Amino acid sequence: MQPLEAEQQVIDVAEELATTLGENPNHTVAAAVMDIDGRVHKAVNVYHFNGGPCAELVALGVAATAGATQLLTIAAAGDRGRGLIPPCGRCRQVLLDQHPDILVAVPGEEGPLMRPIRKLLPDTYFFPDAPTGRVMRFNRRYYEAVLSGQKTSTIRWDETHHVGAATFVFEGHPEFAHLDGSITAIESTTLSELDPEYAAGLRGHYPAMPADAELLRVHFQVQRAE
Template identity: 45%
Template sequence: MLYPPETRVLDAAREQARALRGDPNHTVAAAAMDTLGRIHTAVNDYPFTGGPCAELVVLGVAAAAASGPLVTIVAVGDGDRDVIAPCGRCRQALLDKHPDCDVIIRDGDQLGPVNVRSLLPHSYRHPDAEPERFVRFSAGYFEAVRDGRKTATTRLNDPCEPGPAWLLFEFDDVYRRLPGLIDSVVSKRFDEISDDDARLEGCERADELRAGLRGHYPAITDADTVEVVRFHVTGAVG
């Protein structure tokens, strides 16, 4: 399932692909959205010595625009190929530079976003990459996080690390972000979530928080490991 921001990214890539018009040196288009909601587009370059894929070119285009971390990316082939999955080299580059980015791929007849980490299980991690990070939130939490009433989030299979990170809020068709700092990340069993954890998230009791998490993660079990991420806002809306 694609949400409106992801649909905008896909539409931009498809439009760029249609503009290629059978050029044998440029056969794939890519589009990527940053945390400000800006969309960057590019195409591959295929000289006789070989050349960069469209995904790698769009990373450079976005970097030249001082985009910061990328939220969503997709590649579209020319002709009737439509959405295509990134090659191994592109997956590694995305993981190194934008580990929180979602990639739109085709799964059977369905299109949907998956995090780039899931495209490279047991992957190599570049020790000097130091990518800019972000953490996704539902738009409904924006005011509570901005005002300091919510200073924790509990995640399942969504790794976070201590350090600077954008706190990204996904409204229907736009993003809003706050500069933040991840103070700590503690792993625990789902059934070990405490009342203290709940209060940091704006809930009164642990069972209230667990009920909300079950709504967000329907398949979660008491034995699953979650990460309790504590953070604070460090500045004004970006």
């Protein structure tokens, strides 16, 4: 999928930082990552023959140092005009384990594309002690409905969700709004079981969705302040 405005910002920061590299062979890749509060953290790699950390991993450490707990988007760019570059295998595994819902910027034929990390590492080893807090994304227009409790379920295709704690993020929200809550139940459904008007709207959101797609009806609730 094409990057949203905030995701493009992360790409731009990584590419701009990469233009400052090139004189020191120990630092050849720049990375930027955005947390759920809209803060962008940036870093560079530390090359060493014994396996110095990639820029993406250094960026995770920088974000953690700043108090960021959940990350939404990451991008890396190479020095000497190489532009946007995809993460290596080790970085993909770390990202999947520590931030399983992060979107990763990768180069495409017509420009940057955003890929869920699980799409970059299918059939992967699962680290059993990885954090369980998850992120579920919504369009910003649903913020008030989710906050008020009017909206408590959503239909998803080609996404992975699990019952348990989750943070609801509203993409494109001017204040990077997000809500703590939980996914309470997940049911399987199909397009034919949905209201035709709703199904048509869902097709607009998922243009590649086949007619026989298996869908998830995800039930959730917002955590209320006591």
